Amino acid sequence: MLIIDRTQANDTQQAVVVACRVDGRSLPICWRVKETEGAIGFAEQKAALEVARCLLPERAKVVLMGDRFYGSPDLIAWCRRAGWDWRLRLKGDLLVFEEGGESTLYECFARGERMLVGVELTAKRVVTNIGMVHEAGHPEPWLIAMSDAPTTARTFDYGLRWGIEAMFSDFKSRGFGLEDSQLQRTDRMDRLILVMTLALYWAVSTGMWAVTNAALPAEKKRPTLLRKKWLAA
Numbered sequence: 001m002l003i004i005d006r007t008q009a010n011d012t013q014q015a016v017v018v019a020c021r022v023d024g025r026s027l028p029i030c031w032r033v034k035e036t037e038g039a040i041g042f043a044e045q046k047a048a049l050e051v052a053r054c055l056l057p058e059r060a061k062v063v064l065m066g067d068r069f070y071g072s073p074d075l076i077a078w079c080r081r082a083g084w085d086w087r088l089r090l091k092g093d094l095l096v097f098e099e100g101g102e103s104t105l106y107e108c109f110a111r112g113e114r115m116l117v118g119v120e121l122t123a124k125r126v127v128t129n130i131g132m133v134h135e136a137g138h139p140e141p142w143l144i145a146m147s148d149a150p151t152t153a154r155t156f157d158y159g160l161r162w163g164i165e166a167m168f169s170d171f172k173s174r175g176f177g178l179e180d181s182q183l184q185r186t187d188r189m190d191r192l193i194l195v196m197t198l199a200l201y202w203a204v205s206t207g208m209w210a211v212t213n214a215a216l217p218a219e220k221k222r223p224t225l226l227r228k229k230w231l232a233a
Contacts (some may be wrong), residue, residue: 002029002052003065003164006040007171009033010179013189016040018052019164025204026163028197029055033186042074053082063087065161071145073126085147087158090130092143095122105130105143115150131155171196 001021009015015033019026030051032044049064056062062084066075071090079086092106097120108116109132116130131150134141144155171178176196183189 001063001065001160003161004045004049004070005067005161005164005168006069007168008179009189009193010181010183012037012184013186014040015189015193016044016048017164017168018048019167021160021163022204023208024163026167027201027204028167028193031190031193033189033193035186039069042072045070045075046078049078049082061085063157065158067161071143073122073124076121076126076128076145077124079147086128086145087154087161088145089158090121090143090145092140096120096130097125105132108132109134109141109143114152117150121145167200170200 003019003021003026004016005019006014006016013033013035015031017028017031019028030048032040032048034040034044062082064075064079064084064086066086066088068089068091071088071094075088076086090105092109093104095102095104096108096116098116098118114132116132118127119130120126121128128145129148129150131144131146131152131154132141133144133152133155142155142158144150144158146154146157148154169175171193173179176199178192178196181189181192183192
């Protein structure tokens with residue numbers, strides 16, 4: 001499972017990061033840094049994903065997760081060409097075309113349509129499946145483009161991407177303080193992220209070793225309890 005997301009490295013630089021989900025956490029495997037006041041475009045996303053594809057084992061089965069910034073026809077088409085599956089959140093005002101009709105995703109949701117199969121997305125007419133869920137207490141529904149036949153369970157797969165938010169917190173306010181670096185050159189920011197990535201790999205692998213080999217009795221019970229809660233949910 002790979003997750004793509006971006007973070008503000010400092011006042012002038014952003015980084016788009018591709019991370020691998022590992023035991024509930026996310027660890028970066030490649031990134032691209034850009035000096036920009038606006039959004040990082042598909043060109044940088046594609047460059048990072050191409051590097052990630054080269055790093056993966058042959059015949060690896062990949063599912064790519066991304067939030068609404070990445071739910072684009074271009075990225076869906078790229079995943080299809082790469083042979084990857086996807087779970088990408090979509091904006092509600094995107095147009096979909098189905099059986100000759102045209103409407104927005106929010107209009108589909110309002111009509112009670114929750115699982116769309118083989119619809120064409122935006123004027124680019126990229127084909128995808130879409131699952132929609134809205135949990136009580138949440139301000140808006142999840143509209144998730146996916147490669148597989150849409151089901152409620154597969155739509156909730158999108159929640160597994162949240163590990164990358166914790167990773168960004170480790171990089172920034174809760175850990176290494178990336179945003180305070182004062183670096184101005186993107187090549188230096190790129191190398192700083194590499195150093196932090198190596199440190200994060202060491203910290204996570206040490207923690208995983210401790211859980212397996214030096215866990216307290218209460219800690220050994222915790223994974224089993226979490227699995228039971230997840231299955232109950």
